[in-house]
Amino acid sequence: MNADSHHQGRRPTMTDVAQRAGVSLKTVSRVVNGVQSVDAQMASRVQEAAEELGYRPNFAAAVLRSGSSTATIGLLIKDLRNEFYATIAAAVADVARANGFQLITSYSGENADDELEAVQDLCRRRVDGLLIVPTSGDHAGLQKEMDLGTPMVFLDRRPEGLDADAVVLDNFAGARAGAGLLLDEGHTRIGILIDTLKMPTMGQRLDGVRQAYADRGLPFDESQVVHNVATPEKAARRMDAILAEEQPPTAFFCGNNRSGVGALRALWAHRRAEPLVCFDDFHLSDLMPRPLTVISYDNYALGALGAELLFRRIRGEDFDPETVVLPTQLSRRGTSTDCPPDPGTASQPTEGIQ
Amino acid sequence: MNADSHHQGRRPTMTDVAQRAGVSLKTVSRVVNGVQSVDAQMASRVQEAAEELGYRPNFAAAVLRSGSSTATIGLLIKDLRNEFYATIAAAVADVARANGFQLITSYSGENADDELEAVQDLCRRRVDGLLIVPTSGDHAGLQKEMDLGTPMVFLDRRPEGLDADAVVLDNFAGARAGAGLLLDEGHTRIGILIDTLKMPTMGQRLDGVRQAYADRGLPFDESQVVHNVATPEKAARRMDAILAEEQPPTAFFCGNNRSGVGALRALWAHRRAEPLVCFDDFHLSDLMPRPLTVISYDNYALGALGAELLFRRIRGEDFDPETVVLPTQLSRRGTSTDCPPDPGTASQPTEGIQ
DNA sequence: GTGAAAGCGCTAACAC
DNA sequence: GTGTTAGCGCTTTCAC
Numbered sequence: 001m002n003a004d005s006h007h008q009g010r011r012p013t014m015t016d017v018a019q020r021a022g023v024s025l026k027t028v029s030r031v032v033n034g035v036q037s038v039d040a041q042m043a044s045r046v047q048e049a050a051e052e053l054g055y056r057p058n059f060a061a062a063v064l065r066s067g068s069s070t071a072t073i074g075l076l077i078k079d080l081r082n083e084f085y086a087t088i089a090a091a092v093a094d095v096a097r098a099n100g101f102q103l104i105t106s107y108s109g110e111n112a113d114d115e116l117e118a119v120q121d122l123c124r125r126r127v128d129g130l131l132i133v134p135t136s137g138d139h140a141g142l143q144k145e146m147d148l149g150t151p152m153v154f155l156d157r158r159p160e161g162l163d164a165d166a167v168v169l170d171n172f173a174g175a176r177a178g179a180g181l182l183l184d185e186g187h188t189r190i191g192i193l194i195d196t197l198k199m200p201t202m203g204q205r206l207d208g209v210r211q212a213y214a215d216r217g218l219p220f221d222e223s224q225v226v227h228n229v230a231t232p233e234k235a236a237r238r239m240d241a242i243l244a245e246e247q248p249p250t251a252f253f254c255g256n257n258r259s260g261v262g263a264l265r266a267l268w269a270h271r272r273a274e275p276l277v278c279f280d281d282f283h284l285s286d287l288m289p290r291p292l293t294v295i296s297y298d299n300y301a302l303g304a305l306g307a308e309l310l311f312r313r314i315r316g317e318d319f320d321p322e323t324v325v326l327p328t329q330l331s332r333r334g335t336s337t338d339c340p341p342d343p344g345t346a347s348q349p350t351e352g353i354q
Numbered sequence: 355m356n357a358d359s360h361h362q363g364r365r366p367t368m369t370d371v372a373q374r375a376g377v378s379l380k381t382v383s384r385v386v387n388g389v390q391s392v393d394a395q396m397a398s399r400v401q402e403a404a405e406e407l408g409y410r411p412n413f414a415a416a417v418l419r420s421g422s423s424t425a426t427i428g429l430l431i432k433d434l435r436n437e438f439y440a441t442i443a444a445a446v447a448d449v450a451r452a453n454g455f456q457l458i459t460s461y462s463g464e465n466a467d468d469e470l471e472a473v474q475d476l477c478r479r480r481v482d483g484l485l486i487v488p489t490s491g492d493h494a495g496l497q498k499e500m501d502l503g504t505p506m507v508f509l510d511r512r513p514e515g516l517d518a519d520a521v522v523l524d525n526f527a528g529a530r531a532g533a534g535l536l537l538d539e540g541h542t543r544i545g546i547l548i549d550t551l552k553m554p555t556m557g558q559r560l561d562g563v564r565q566a567y568a569d570r571g572l573p574f575d576e577s578q579v580v581h582n583v584a585t586p587e588k589a590a591r592r593m594d595a596i597l598a599e600e601q602p603p604t605a606f607f608c609g610n611n612r613s614g615v616g617a618l619r620a621l622w623a624h625r626r627a628e629p630l631v632c633f634d635d636f637h638l639s640d641l642m643p644r645p646l647t648v649i650s651y652d653n654y655a656l657g658a659l660g661a662e663l664l665f666r667r668i669r670g671e672d673f674d675p676e677t678v679v680l681p682t683q684l685s686r687r688g689t690s691t692d693c694p695p696d697p698g699t700a701s702q703p704t705e706g707i708q
Numbered sequence: 709g710t711g712a713a714a715g716c717g718c719t720a721a722c723a724c
Numbered sequence: 725g726t727g728t729t730a731g732c733g734c735t736t737t738c739a740c
Binding site: 023024025026027030036037038039042061063064065066067 | 725726727728731732733734
């Protein structure tokens, strides 16, 4: 490491390199970008000078001058600890990489205002496009940013008040089929756990359940619906109460993986095994200690197709706003109820173990 | 939406706003940045003009001129579908947001060359700092970028050939305790599944296991170690073979969550319940259909502490490279072996269900 | 308070 | 092939 390289604060510029190599600025530019032909000897002198100084091109300056793209897309998303979102992010990251783009992952916030602010910040940074898992609320504010030239694709939920590309699930059909499964098994008192109806997806899923009742000419009792179950913990607590009722439901329908996991935990804790249908599959659902049915879909495709759509826009393709609807399917999950043999050697709770 | 706003290609600049408002460029700058005082009437005229034109400040241009920071950090990471990485990313995203920074998430690649390339791209973009979950291989190449002024903090693994901040787990102690648990239960033939030793973490964990044997004066048979178990699927296949041996191990130690999950699946499929210790906790480990022990730790803190360290560097704090070692603990997971009662109403496999 | 001029680091256009 | 000049969109002088 040579002492010249320690600039701490001021990075060497093309001009510095040009001076050191005794050539013009433009020659350095040519060498650095490696497109136009440069005399070999000159080129190597430039390379050497750049190396010695620790020159690193300033990408933003190049973009500014040339008017080229930042080769960056933004993703607005909630919580990466939720595997639904993490899978979307992984898919988007893969597609971005395949296109040689960097990905800025930002928080979509709690409401439409937060979201708009995040979008505007990314627009100031001149991202080439935006993938948004929208919060609830009106998204008309984003129209302006789209008109200004930042294409956007919405994931999981269509934007409200905005005509834009989206990739969504067939929530209605999935929920209808899932609830139908329980109804066809003879259950009519089905406990339904959903997150807030502020999420349009939840409304669609609930509508699907209602339709399953209607399909069979059965009455739907709205009091079966438990609202605002946002976390597994909340779901488990609500389940505790429900299971203590005099006539608890004989089966359960959970609106997403969080409520599903919470319900599973509660049922297990109470040593009950009422049939359960859960919208969203999740890791290790196959090893749950009881059978269950999940409404599954291609989570990765949700992100990947959205990103592909966005890149079509970025490449300048012109087409009417498109909504891709991903199908769902019912999948059996969980283990059967027969126990594994007692190994006799199972480890016992041990001191120092939580 | 007024027609002027549709520029498609050329975004309005401060100069455009200044012209429209009939003021100087500088006045617009003052209004947009809202720091210096401007005549109220002028200001509102500028606001209006900016609004009408759909003006959006060009952040990169401001950074270029002012020499201010890009308020961006980079995260180099592998696969967000792995909850270990996703949790780190979530933590880093939270800390970045708390500091008002944007986060570029990039792929750390398969080897040191990929990684260096990714780092250099982010340096060209002038990120203020980098968080890296390093690939295997030598990282000396990154020294230059650090010297050039981009601070880096390494997560999960210390960089090889580079003296930099890092946040790591106490792999040795954790594995030692975990293997010790099995040995103290009387198991000596323990099957050990690990990913490639190219990952130094795997070496440390294996050393911990060896130490557990040595602690008790027991001989360690290297043939117990199954290498290159990179995925749950591979782990399950290896387990199939192992369980078919004449004298299979009486217990298993898995070097990470992937091999642990694969081993669990295989043991369940074979209706066996040999004790299992797994480095890394994972979602729903509490509902696994049998007991197990995980070597757990604060996964979120791994990312959050790393990001905090990085921001200290970004703020210009000067201190010797620091390595934070996070402790691990043994945690009981899985369900006990008693079965839930047969509900009699469990849903049956149904047509159209996979 | 406001404006004119210069320049951040780079590339496009045009000369040589 | 190479160098010179201008200017991307903005902020920083520094006059007024």
